Amino acid sequence: MRPRVLEHGYGIGPKLLFRLIRLVSGRPLPDAARLTFYRPDFYGTHAKQFTHEAMRGRSKWSVGDRELMAAYVSKLNDCPFCVGAHTATAARAYQDRERVAAVLTDLDSAPIQEGLRATLGMLGKLTGEGTLSAEDIRAVLSAGVSHQQIEDALAVNFAFNTTDRLANAFAFEVLSQEGCEAGAKYLLKRGYG
Amino acid sequence: MPAEDEKRSIHRLLVNRILQGPGRAPADQRARAFDNAKLPEALRPLLDKVATKPAQVTDADFARATAAGFTDDQLFEVVICAAVGQSTRQYQAGLAALAEAIAQTESE
Numbered sequence: 194m195r196p197r198v199l200e201h202g203y204g205i206g207p208k209l210l211f212r213l214i215r216l217v218s219g220r221p222l223p224d225a226a227r228l229t230f231y232r233p234d235f236y237g238t239h240a241k242q243f244t245h246e247a248m249r250g251r252s253k254w255s256v257g258d259r260e261l262m263a264a265y266v267s268k269l270n271d272c273p274f275c276v277g278a279h280t281a282t283a284a285r286a287y288q289d290r291e292r293v294a295a296v297l298t299d300l301d302s303a304p305i306q307e308g309l310r311a312t313l314g315m316l317g318k319l320t321g322e323g324t325l326s327a328e329d330i331r332a333v334l335s336a337g338v339s340h341q342q343i344e345d346a347l348a349v350n351f352a353f354n355t356t357d358r359l360a361n362a363f364a365f366e367v368l369s370q371e372g373c374e375a376g377a378k379y380l381l382k383r384g385y386g
Numbered sequence: 387m388p389a390e391d392e393k394r395s396i397h398r399l400l401v402n403r404i405l406q407g408p409g410r411a412p413a414d415q416r417a418r419a420f421d422n423a424k425l426p427e428a429l430r431p432l433l434d435k436v437a438t439k440p441a442q443v444t445d446a447d448f449a450r451a452t453a454a455g456f457t458d459d460q461l462f463e464v465v466i467c468a469a470v471g472q473s474t475r476q477y478q479a480g481l482a483a484l485a486e487a488i489a490q491t492e493s494e
Contacts, residue, residue: 195445195448196448196452196458196461196462197458198458198459198462199458199462202458202459231462232459232462234403234407235403235404235407235409235462235463235466236400236403236404236466239396239399239400239403240400242396243393243396243397243400246392246393246396247393250392250393270440270441271440271441272440272441315480319476319479319480320476323472323475323476323479324476324479324483325479325480325483326483327483327486327487327490328487329483330483330484330486330487331487331490331491334487334491340484340488343480343484344391344393344481344484345393347476347477347480347481347484348391348393348397348477350473350476350477350480351397351473351474351476351477352473354469354472354473354476355469355470355473357440358436358437358440358468358469358472358473359465359466359469361440361441361443362432362435362436362440362443362465362468362469363465364443
């Protein structure tokens with residue numbers, strides 16, 4: 194990671210933990226998780242709370258839907274680290290790799306419900322243009338999505354527009370396919386907390 | 387919809403912490419990073435990319451800030467502020483559009 198302090202500047206506790214994780218799992222802790230151990234009081238603690246609530250808190254969206262939103266937004270932000278991790282997590286949550294691949298290839302033709310399609314389109318516009326109109330929201334409502342579901346999707350969008358930016362700026366090391374699968378398993382079992 | 391969504395409250399805590407809590411970068415610099423506005427020359431390329439085209443950030447952008455005297459800890463903070471700032475503008479724009487759409491529906 195850059196700057197260098199994110200590679201070497203951790204306290205003795207986190208350093209031991211990183212070593213233990215590598216020993217037990219056979220792979221390094223992904224940089225997204227490592228970052229939250231760097232001065233956690235500044236960013237990591239609240240960021241984990243927010244992300245956990247957005248991705249695993251109560252919502253009418255399934256975990257798979259929210260992981261798919263994360264992967265979709267990350268693709269638009271051109272963030273290979275997050276695309277890899279959350280494509281694998283969405284595919285595992287849905288037990289359906291093809292559906293996730295189809296959404297990331299062509300949202301319009303992907304075999305998903307209209308409400309989810311409209312919501313992903315809305316997040317795509319917000320991520321790309323930085324803003325939304327009431328009309329954009331009404332289009333999603335008329336696809337059968339509730340107010341609270343829109344609120345929940347906007348939170349997923351916040352979490353991943355932030356994490357994508359940090360992943361690219363701090364140069365998170367992109368995970369191997371096996372690393373993504375192991376990460377997906379962990380995120381479905383434990384979440385982000 | 388509940389009066390206060392839990393996620394909104396955590397978001398507010400996060401933003402307050404990074405902008406007003408203790409830090410190695412002065413609070414006004416963190417605020418400028420968050421707003422992506424009035425940035426010093428040495429930080430502008432790095433932080434504008436974080437906000438608007440994060441995939442294009444390079445080692446040279448960090449090197450330029452380091453050469454101007456910014457420490458790694460200061461850069462850690464202002465990069466986070468820039469990222470959270472852009473995402474917060476999106477979040478607020480989305481929530482504002484949602485509130486407007488709800489108000490329109492109710493007045494129909």
